[in-house]
Amino acid sequence: MHLALSGCDPFHTEFEAVEPAQMYAASAQSLSEEVPGELVVMTWNIKFGGGRIDFFFDCHGDRVLMGKSEVVQNLEGLAAKINQVSPDILVLNEVDVGSKRSAYVDMVQWLLDHTALNHGAYASQWKADFIPSDGLGRVDSGNAILSRWPLTGATRIALSLIGEQDALTQHFYLKRNLLHAEVALPEAGAVRVLATHLSAYSSDGTKKTQIDEVKSWMDTFVGAGEHVILAGDLNAIPPGSWKLKGFADEACPAEGPFDAGDFSAETDWLDALYADFSPAVTLDEYARNNLPHFTHTTDKEGFWNRKLDYLFTNGAFVDGSSLTHQASWSGGMPTMPLSDHAPMSVRWVVP
Amino acid sequence: MGGSMRRMVSFLVVCIVLGGASPALSEHARFSLPVEVADTLPEGVGQIGLFQPLRYGLTDSVELIAHPLLSLVAPAADFKVRWGQWGGWTVSSLSGVSFPTGLVSLLACEGTGCIYPQDAEIPFLIGFKSELLASFSMLEALRGTFRLGGKSAVALGDNTLPSVDLPLAYTRFAHLREHVALWAGLGLDGRIWGPLWFVLDVDGWWVSESDAQFALEQTGTVLWQISEGFALQAGWMLIWGEYPYGDEWRVLPLIDALWAFGPTD
Numbered sequence: 151m152h153l154a155l156s157g158c159d160p161f162h163t164e165f166e167a168v169e170p171a172q173m174y175a176a177s178a179q180s181l182s183e184e185v186p187g188e189l190v191v192m193t194w195n196i197k198f199g200g201g202r203i204d205f206f207f208d209c210h211g212d213r214v215l216m217g218k219s220e221v222v223q224n225l226e227g228l229a230a231k232i233n234q235v236s237p238d239i240l241v242l243n244e245v246d247v248g249s250k251r252s253a254y255v256d257m258v259q260w261l262l263d264h265t266a267l268n269h270g271a272y273a274s275q276w277k278a279d280f281i282p283s284d285g286l287g288r289v290d291s292g293n294a295i296l297s298r299w300p301l302t303g304a305t306r307i308a309l310s311l312i313g314e315q316d317a318l319t320q321h322f323y324l325k326r327n328l329l330h331a332e333v334a335l336p337e338a339g340a341v342r343v344l345a346t347h348l349s350a351y352s353s354d355g356t357k358k359t360q361i362d363e364v365k366s367w368m369d370t371f372v373g374a375g376e377h378v379i380l381a382g383d384l385n386a387i388p389p390g391s392w393k394l395k396g397f398a399d400e401a402c403p404a405e406g407p408f409d410a411g412d413f414s415a416e417t418d419w420l421d422a423l424y425a426d427f428s429p430a431v432t433l434d435e436y437a438r439n440n441l442p443h444f445t446h447t448t449d450k451e452g453f454w455n456r457k458l459d460y461l462f463t464n465g466a467f468v469d470g471s472s473l474t475h476q477a478s479w480s481g482g483m484p485t486m487p488l489s490d491h492a493p494m495s496v497r498w499v500v501p
Numbered sequence: 502m503g504g505s506m507r508r509m510v511s512f513l514v515v516c517i518v519l520g521g522a523s524p525a526l527s528e529h530a531r532f533s534l535p536v537e538v539a540d541t542l543p544e545g546v547g548q549i550g551l552f553q554p555l556r557y558g559l560t561d562s563v564e565l566i567a568h569p570l571l572s573l574v575a576p577a578a579d580f581k582v583r584w585g586q587w588g589g590w591t592v593s594s595l596s597g598v599s600f601p602t603g604l605v606s607l608l609a610c611e612g613t614g615c616i617y618p619q620d621a622e623i624p625f626l627i628g629f630k631s632e633l634l635a636s637f638s639m640l641e642a643l644r645g646t647f648r649l650g651g652k653s654a655v656a657l658g659d660n661t662l663p664s665v666d667l668p669l670a671y672t673r674f675a676h677l678r679e680h681v682a683l684w685a686g687l688g689l690d691g692r693i694w695g696p697l698w699f700v701l702d703v704d705g706w707w708v709s710e711s712d713a714q715f716a717l718e719q720t721g722t723v724l725w726q727i728s729e730g731f732a733l734q735a736g737w738m739l740i741w742g743e744y745p746y747g748d749e750w751r752v753l754p755l756i757d758a759l760w761a762f763g764p765t766d
Contacts, residue, residue: 206611206619214618215663250666254746280667284611285618287666288746 161279163321171304171329172247174270176262180298185338188468188497192237193381193461195347195446195491198246198291199224199257202450202487206284209402210448214285218253225257227488229264231475234483235495239333240267240296241381243347243491247272250287258294267296271304273329275347281322293329293345293382302340304331309346309363314354324349328364330371338500341377341465344368350385351410357385358419365422372464377501380427380462383491386420387413387456390437397456399449413456423462430461430472430496443474445492454492461496471497538646538688539593539636541583546763553759554579566597575604579630591636595650599628601677605662616665624658628676643691648704651683652676664710668740668751672706672716681709696726700736716742722755732759 201224204211216224232240242261246252258270274292281289295301309326329345344367348360361384371378387394395412424433431443436457444454454476461472475481475493485492542548542558549555549569557565566579577599584592602625609617617623632650639645654676665674675682686704693699699722706716722736734757741750 212611212620214620248746250663250745282616283613284615285609285621285663287616287663 161322163278163325165274165277165306165308165325165327167308169306171271171273171306171331173301173304174258174262174272176268176270177259178263179268180266185299185335185500186238187500188471189238189335189341189500190236190495191239191241191343191379191381191461191498192232192235192493192495193241193243193345193383193459194228194232194493195243195383195459195489196228196245196257197489197491198244198249198252199228199255200252201227201489204450207402208448208490215251215287216253218255221252221255222260224488225255225260225264229261231481231483231485231488231493232261232265232267235475235481235493236266237495238298239341239343239379239498240265241343241345242294242296243345243383244291245272245294246289246291247274248288248290251289254288258296262296265296266298268298269301270294270296271301271329271331273304273306273327273345275327276324278322283322293327293347295329295331295333295343295345297331297333297343299336300334301331302334304329307367309348309360310356312349312352312354312356314352314356326360328367330367332376335500339377341379341498341500342371344371344378344380344382346380346382346384348383348385358416361386361419361423365426368427368462368464378427378464379498380423381460383459384420385458386416387458388420388431388433388436389417389424390433390440391417391457392440393456397447399447399452399455401448420460423460427462427464428467430467430494431457431474442476442480444476445474445494446490448490450486450490453486459491459494461494463498465501466499468497468499537595537632537634537648537686538644538690539583539591539634541581541593543764546761548759548761550757550759553757558763566595571604574607575599575601577601577628581634589638593634593636595630595632595634597628597630599630600626601628601654602626605677609662617662621663622659622661624656624660626654626656626660626677628652628654640691643689646686646688646690648684648686648688650685651681653681654679664713664745666744666746668716668742668744668749668753669718669738671713671742671744672708675708675710683707693723698724698726700724706742710745713743713745716740720755722757724759730761732761733757734759 199221203213206212245257247256248254258272262270272294274290276289276291278289307328332340332342334340346364349357368378394414397411400411436443443457445457445459447455473495475485478484541564544558544561547557554566554568559565562583564581579597581593581595606623609621611619630652634648636644636646656679662678672682684704684706688702690700702720704718708714719739722734724732724734726732736755738753
């Protein structure tokens, strides 16, 4: 038998428990204005620049790979929205930096070079020289923090893996992380930004474990006297959600008894975060009306139908400043064509 | 085709890409060394590995090379013809034709083992391969071989197959996208001592892609002939190449097992 092997991690899919994040800088730095009294913080799951192409994994279509021109066109739409919001800090989920599916475009660098943001940190959550499945090929996709001001101490922290997966699947599957970095605010101290994107497809409680791990790290930084902002896609819905399952956009058949769109057993999973941190959207606001705060749908012909994306802080957000940019009437620009997630923004009070 | 069968086929393809790269017969041993040389197997002598191709001497100067398992989904055959020997030089040519559409269609799917995307348009493909080989004896048990070859394919229909962006596979599958892949190589093989043989080999590849064209492969292998009919190989392959994602160096360990049959000298 003729085999070619390359070490114990031949496809380079593994990560350390704690490791430095990958750092970026814009090719041309924008002038850093003095730090205002409030920072605009934005979070967005950008679906690897895939816009509203019907990819196979959502079961609305069978696309797998994009050409470079498609990717750039989608990135231009994302950049237009980002520039319209003009955030000081931007957290991104599902950003590709070297994936065949997105023509190997480094999206962190591209967005830094096409927005007013100057510095970036990236932590991969899905990396493999070759995914032997679905024709995906090489993939490198993860979370990123982009900022007007320098980032220091950017670190990738591994979160728990889905324990119910077999070894082969786990080897090639996503490995969720918590990316954190300190944003150095000139003459205004610093704020630690935490970016994460939690598991969507675990039926063994891994998502809850990951939520608890993220909370634990937030508590650690708070305990050290730091100002903290958490942003990202938690793949969980808030307490007080009107609808817990049976979302109309679910096109994929359920795999056995597990349904990724059934949150009925998860209604209290975010309680601890809401109890100890200030959310951009309070539970009272959400309870009055869920609809304006929904951030996700897989159906581009429908409308956002559940809230999966969040911003939390141990400091203070400006009351009433949070906005889920669902459409032109809530944010000034259509966002449905840009991703399967709507961006959120809020103003954070600089201590 | 079920997922487990598709995974097995994908595994076989990977091993054959790596294993079928270039074994050939040393005139000093019954076994083929992992380098393509101008010599051909004697009439009636054959060799097969679990993943390496079947090689069989049709005549003393014509050798058939084919993959029995893969031919079920991708019929293919190479013929190596030894044209003659002059002043210590042996000159051969290797020509082959393949029909890989069945295999490619099998591997363009959704799920594990699918190395092509399901939405790829796959035409009827006819692959062509040609290689010129010239071997020369330097010492009693030392031989050098020059190789010059190329492969491409003709597609009957629309073709949107993407590249397979992995070292070794990228150059060897490029022709399926109607690109031309050319190679030039130099190999050195000979006896170390007793049942131990060695190969040192270097190949340079060029692919007619616009942005990822060159690759270099250097192989070193030792073959241990354990018996008349069985041998083990171990070694390394050092690869440098340009790929759509950038340049990459990689070192791969190589192991192999070979079985030979037919009349002995």
